[in-house]
Amino acid sequence: MTALSPEEQALVDPIDRAPILGHTLEWAAVNSGTANLAGLADMAGRLADAFAALPGEVRLVDPAPIEKVDREGTLRPVGHGRHLVVSVRPHAPRRVLLTGHMDTVYAADHPFQTCDWPDADTLHGPGTADMKGGLALMLAGLLAYEQSQPALGYDVMINSDEETGSLSSAALIASLAQGKLAALTYEPALPDGAMARARPGSGNYAAVVRGRSAHAGRNPEDGRNALLAAADLGLRLAAGRRAGLSVNPARIEGGAPNNTVPDLAILHFNLRPATPELAETAQAMVTEAIAAVSAAHEVTIHLHGHVSRPPKPITPGTKALFGLARKAADDLGQPMHWKDTGGVCDGNNIAACGIPVLDTMGALGGAIHSPDEFLLASSLDARARLTALVMHRLERQNLSA
Structure with missing residues (x-):
């Protein structure tokens, strides 16, 4: 010493x-x-x-x-x-x-x-x-x-x-x-x-996707596949990765039997923005992706979570x-x-x-x-x-x- x-x-x-x-x-x-x-x-x-x-x-x-x-x-x-x-x-x-x-x-x-x-x-x-x-x-x-x-x-x-x-x-x-x-x-x-x-900051989210069930063989066109919508949302979010912003779609829950169009899926994902400005960017990206997926798949999406650890x-x-x-x-x-x-x-x-x-x-x-x-x-x-x-x-x- x-x-x-x-x-x-x-x-x-x-x-x-x-x-x-x-x-x-x-x-x-x-x-x-x-x-x-x-x-x-x-x-x-x-x-x-x-x-x-x-x-x-x-x-x-x-x-x-x-x-x-x-x-x-x-x-x-x-x-x-x-x-x-x-x-x-x-x-x-x-x-x-x-x-x-x-x-x-x-x-x-x-x-x-x-x-x-x-x-x-x-x-x-x-x-x-x-x-x-x-x-x-x-x-x-x-x-x-x-x-x-x-x-x-x-x-x-x-x-x-x-x-x-x-x-x-x-x-x-x-x-x-x-x-x-x-x-x-x-x-x-x-x-x-x-x-x-x-x-960086960190936020954990759950996006609850609700579609419409239907018979997978008789009338699948009447269904609105929540699982596909959740997967699409995960891909869109992952595409938003950039320097200083990590996006990790981590898990999808829900689904249905093979003969049923699934009407429920839950996408869990994590965001890690390096700065407060990137936290705002990430939130805007999530909002935009949810709106786009909701319209494309005719589903409703309710988002839960926020950046609980600020940068x-x-x-x-x-x-x-x-x-x-x-x-x-x-x-x-x-x-x-x-x-x-x-x-x-x-x-x-x-x-x-x-x-x-x-x-x-x-x-x-x-x-x-x-x-x-x-x-x-x-x-x-x-x-x-x-x-x-x-x-x-x-x-x-x-x-x-």
Whole structure:
């Protein structure tokens, strides 16, 4: 370590890997797939108990009601777990937001449920990097920061639905972001320590296509084939791909028996615009394609969804926050760089509130969202030290400096 003051050295020295790893292993053993409400309740309780060690109010917030299009083309309520919020020094004049998520992509019946060690530094397991390890090191960094007689206030928000777009926690995130000087989000960094820079936006959609059924042999001309219309819509949308705009028609549901013209199909698709201007372009493209397909196939199409993750550009405030974090990382002997990424996270939502955010403060790891997911155990205590030092310096420095 270099360039640390005696006060800073005393701040980070006590941080030990063992309790951070203990929490990571305990929490990774709990299946908390976004749809596993029992597992999420278990996870929320464990997190509430652990984060109660901080000198603040711990509360579990009910999710906002969310509906999703089912296989019949009908909107149905979707259950979500409660979100954890910890408020420390809520009346402090300078406050920070720290966020993470307790849910994973692994369902309760997914075969990937246990951890193992391919080597002494690699922990292979579900949610280890994304982001049970990040939650554990965030807590350790904050506990270390609390030993320094701090004045900086902060909120911790750990939601239960990040992996499916944070629809039931978006309003909570926006509310907590208000008035914050900066935000730190604990998505995993890459194995070499690379951090995410700019991110595109993301929107998930379901287009419910309703046609008219008819006998496939006797009078097919009387039918209006919803499946063909959905396929046509998917092709038109895919043709709208361009630099800075990804369009992914992902799934068609519906159809009918082979002897019937299908009167229902549901096209699910994802849009990822790199800029707010491209988000508007994408919306116009979708509207135009729906109108054209509706007319060509004589069907009705109802669209559900929106760009729920706004594009995350890099602002002067974000650059200043990264500069502070990079200097802290360099001083800790953890060289840091950043680069643009195609992924999205709650950092997108926070940036849309005008708050500088660094959203890959978590453990180093890789192969997330797959049975090969892993984290590097040596990054747990290293990144906890980074959290403590960044909080310490945010208290004492202006981001514009």
